[in-house]
Amino acid sequence: MEWKKITTPLSSDVIKTLKCGDLCLITGKLLTARDKAHERIAQMSAAGEILPFELKGELIYYVGPTPAKPGEIIGAAGPTTSSRMDPFSSMMLELGIKGMIGKGKRDRHTKELIQKYCAVYFSSFGGAGAYLSKRIKSSKIIAFDDLASEAVHELFVEDFPVVVAIDMYGEDIYEHAVQQYR
Amino acid sequence: MKRTIHTDEIRKAISELIYNANFITPPEIKNIFTEMRSRETLPLAAETLNILIENIKIAEEEKIPLCQDCGSVIIFLELGQEIEITGEYLYDAVNSAVAEAYSKFYLRKSIVADPLRRKNTGTNTPAFIHTDIVPGKTLTIDVMLKGGGSENMSALRMFRPTDSVEKIIDFIEETVTAAGPNPCPPIFLGIGIGGTADAAMLNAKKALLKNPGDHNPDPFYRDLEIRILERVNNTGIGPMGFGGNNSAAGVYIKEAPAHIASLPVALNLNCHSFRKGRRIL
Numbered sequence: 170m171e172w173k174k175i176t177t178p179l180s181s182d183v184i185k186t187l188k189c190g191d192l193c194l195i196t197g198k199l200l201t202a203r204d205k206a207h208e209r210i211a212q213m214s215a216a217g218e219i220l221p222f223e224l225k226g227e228l229i230y231y232v233g234p235t236p237a238k239p240g241e242i243i244g245a246a247g248p249t250t251s252s253r254m255d256p257f258s259s260m261m262l263e264l265g266i267k268g269m270i271g272k273g274k275r276d277r278h279t280k281e282l283i284q285k286y287c288a289v290y291f292s293s294f295g296g297a298g299a300y301l302s303k304r305i306k307s308s309k310i311i312a313f314d315d316l317a318s319e320a321v322h323e324l325f326v327e328d329f330p331v332v333v334a335i336d337m338y339g340e341d342i343y344e345h346a347v348q349q350y351r
Numbered sequence: 352m353k354r355t356i357h358t359d360e361i362r363k364a365i366s367e368l369i370y371n372a373n374f375i376t377p378p379e380i381k382n383i384f385t386e387m388r389s390r391e392t393l394p395l396a397a398e399t400l401n402i403l404i405e406n407i408k409i410a411e412e413e414k415i416p417l418c419q420d421c422g423s424v425i426i427f428l429e430l431g432q433e434i435e436i437t438g439e440y441l442y443d444a445v446n447s448a449v450a451e452a453y454s455k456f457y458l459r460k461s462i463v464a465d466p467l468r469r470k471n472t473g474t475n476t477p478a479f480i481h482t483d484i485v486p487g488k489t490l491t492i493d494v495m496l497k498g499g500g501s502e503n504m505s506a507l508r509m510f511r512p513t514d515s516v517e518k519i520i521d522f523i524e525e526t527v528t529a530a531g532p533n534p535c536p537p538i539f540l541g542i543g544i545g546g547t548a549d550a551a552m553l554n555a556k557k558a559l560l561k562n563p564g565d566h567n568p569d570p571f572y573r574d575l576e577i578r579i580l581e582r583v584n585n586t587g588i589g590p591m592g593f594g595g596n597n598s599a600a601g602v603y604i605k606e607a608p609a610h611i612a613s614l615p616v617a618l619n620l621n622c623h624s625f626r627k628g629r630r631i632l
Contacts (some may be wrong), residue, residue: 170394190395190593234419235459244457245416250500250533273500273533273592294399295500295535295591296624299415300406317471318459319417330402332593333393343531346594347587 172330178226179267181287187333193291194196194328199230199270200311203249205319207257214260221312222321225265231272233318234308235298241322241348243308248272251290255279270331274343275300284339291331292342311344354431354488356632358438361492364630365448368494369424370456372626373416376407379563380625381421387537387590387597396595401625403590418624421458422496424449424478427560431487442480450474461499481527481553489631493560496626500533502619510614516575519616520543524582526618527599532592535622537600539563540583548609555619558605563625567604576602590623600625 170192175183177197182302187193200222202210213220231251235244251271254261258279261269268288272295275283293301304326312321334342384407388400410417426445430436438444452476460475469539485491506526508521523542543554566573580602589595600623609615 192395219460232419233459233461235416236412236457238457244459245419245421247419249420250503252533272535273444274531291534292591292593294402295532296418296498296622297402297406298419299410299413299417299523300402302415303409303413305414317473332372332591342594343592346589346592347528347531 171274174328177228179289184267184287184289184337187289187336189333189336189342189345191333193331193333194226195331196327196329197325199324199326199329200224200227201230201232201234201324202321203231203233203319204253205316206313206321207261209290209313209316211257211260213282214264224261227268227295228268229261229266230270230324234302234322235307235318237308243302243305245275246302246305247298248293248295252273261289262288275335280335280339283335284337287337289333289337290335293329301329308332316336352459353433353435353436356490358436358441360442360632361490362444364492364632365426365445365494366452367494368453368457368628368630369449369496372427372494372496372628373421373456373458374410374414374568375509376411380453381407383563383600387600391590394579395593396589396597399590399593399595400597417626418498418622419435419459420461420500421475422498422549422626423462423502425465425477425495425497425556426478426480427493427557428480428482428494429485429491430482430578432484433488434490436547445480449478450476456551458535459461476518483572492630492632494628495556495559498535498547498622501622504530504553504620505555506618507548508616509548510616512612512614514614520579520582522616523579523618524586527583527620528586530620531588534620535588535624536588536592537597537623538619539601539625540579540599540603541619541621542579542604543615543619544604544606545609546615547610547613548615548617550607550617551617554607554620555617558603559619559621560627560629561603562605563601569606572604572606575617576604
């Protein structure tokens with residue numbers, strides 16, 4: 170299969186070319202956030218506090234890596250289940266993120282928001298934590314370090330493999346997957 | 352004459368089992384992956400299986416955990432009643448072995464002390480320990496690492512005793528289809544049939560302790576396992592839910608006697624990263 174090379178930050182022009190089912194290799198910066206970081210962002214936003222990092226234009230990776238061994242950049246770092254972050258989709262897209270990387274289905278609301286904000290949802294390869302860690306070239310915690318593996322990390326990745334799971338036209342790979350067998 | 356086992360020996364065994372489960376995939380599971388890859392016809396599904404096979408290789412060679420979710424540690428003990436445990440309290444020994452292993456091997460600590468207040472214990476303990484007393488002088492230790500994504504897709508339904516087997520298979524297909532990509536397919540599916548509600552759930556997990564290539568010894572349940580595997584693979588969910596022929600890598604049933612009014616069916620889904628091991632002391 171053909172792999173499409175893309176770089177972050179993702180422009181709307183690039184997002185428009187991405188179609189559900191495309192295999193992509195991402196190079197550039199990602200920010201990590203999972204359950205607790207999303208909850209913290211929501212609490213801070215509700216309290217009118219300024220976030221310690223900028224979300225505008227960012228691609229968010231739902232991951233809680235294993236600790237890096239001494240001398241290593243990061244441990245295993247595969248995607249976690251995205252649907253747990255569905256309640257935060259509206260807030261995050263409103264704050265300016267351009268896309269999300271995780272695994273598994275999204276709710277209907279998130280799908281509509283992806284279309285509305287010209288964003289994209291990628292699935293990476295769940296359970297391929299060792300494989301994916303090799304594509305991460307640097308990692309540092311930039312916020313919420315008390316959350317340990319759930320802290321917000323800034324990652325630089327090279328040829329990080331993902332599949333376009335929901336494109337900006339609202340097409341969803343998980344619906345196609347099952348339908349083609351019916 | 353009782354046989355004595357010191358808890359230091361148990362700690363050592365548990366530590367080794369945790370290490371192996373996180374980094375090393377046994378040949379029988381590698382073979383299942385090779386077979387699935389050879390059967391897969393859709394290009395994206397084949398590519399996905401290639402990545403999962405490569406992941407197994409990298410984890411083993413470079414000592415990186417197979418998955419960042421190093422799981423809840425589920426421990427099954429079959430304790431021979433002619434054994435006397437010496438040393439410390441058995442469950443303390445188990446938990447300190449788990450804590451030490453998760454720190455020493457740089458594994459992710461994913462356990463919170465309280466389900467609602469959610470403070471991480473920082474040690475990946477407590478482990479979830481199930482003990483059965485059995486005849487004899489041996490202690491069998493099974494360690495299973497269970498990721499949150501697949502555990503969250505567990506299901507239980509109390510059927511009528513007069514419901515057909517077909518209805519049970521429909522429920523299984525519905526559950527696996529609804530779970531779709533979330534449990535990281537191709538899944539290893541544990542099914543507990545019979546018993547009480549709690550026994551069925553536990554049996555669904557115990558069913559997964561079988562040798563991955565083995566079937567239920569009872570031909571009736573063996574055939575049912577094969578039928579269910581076919582049905583699940585015909586859903587088209589495929590590896591990681593991207594579509595394909597391989598949605599399940601194995602189906603394992605553990606049945607139990609039940610009340611005349613009851614027919615519980617419990618499902619425990621395990622991701623493709625089937626991390627477990629056994630040691631007999």
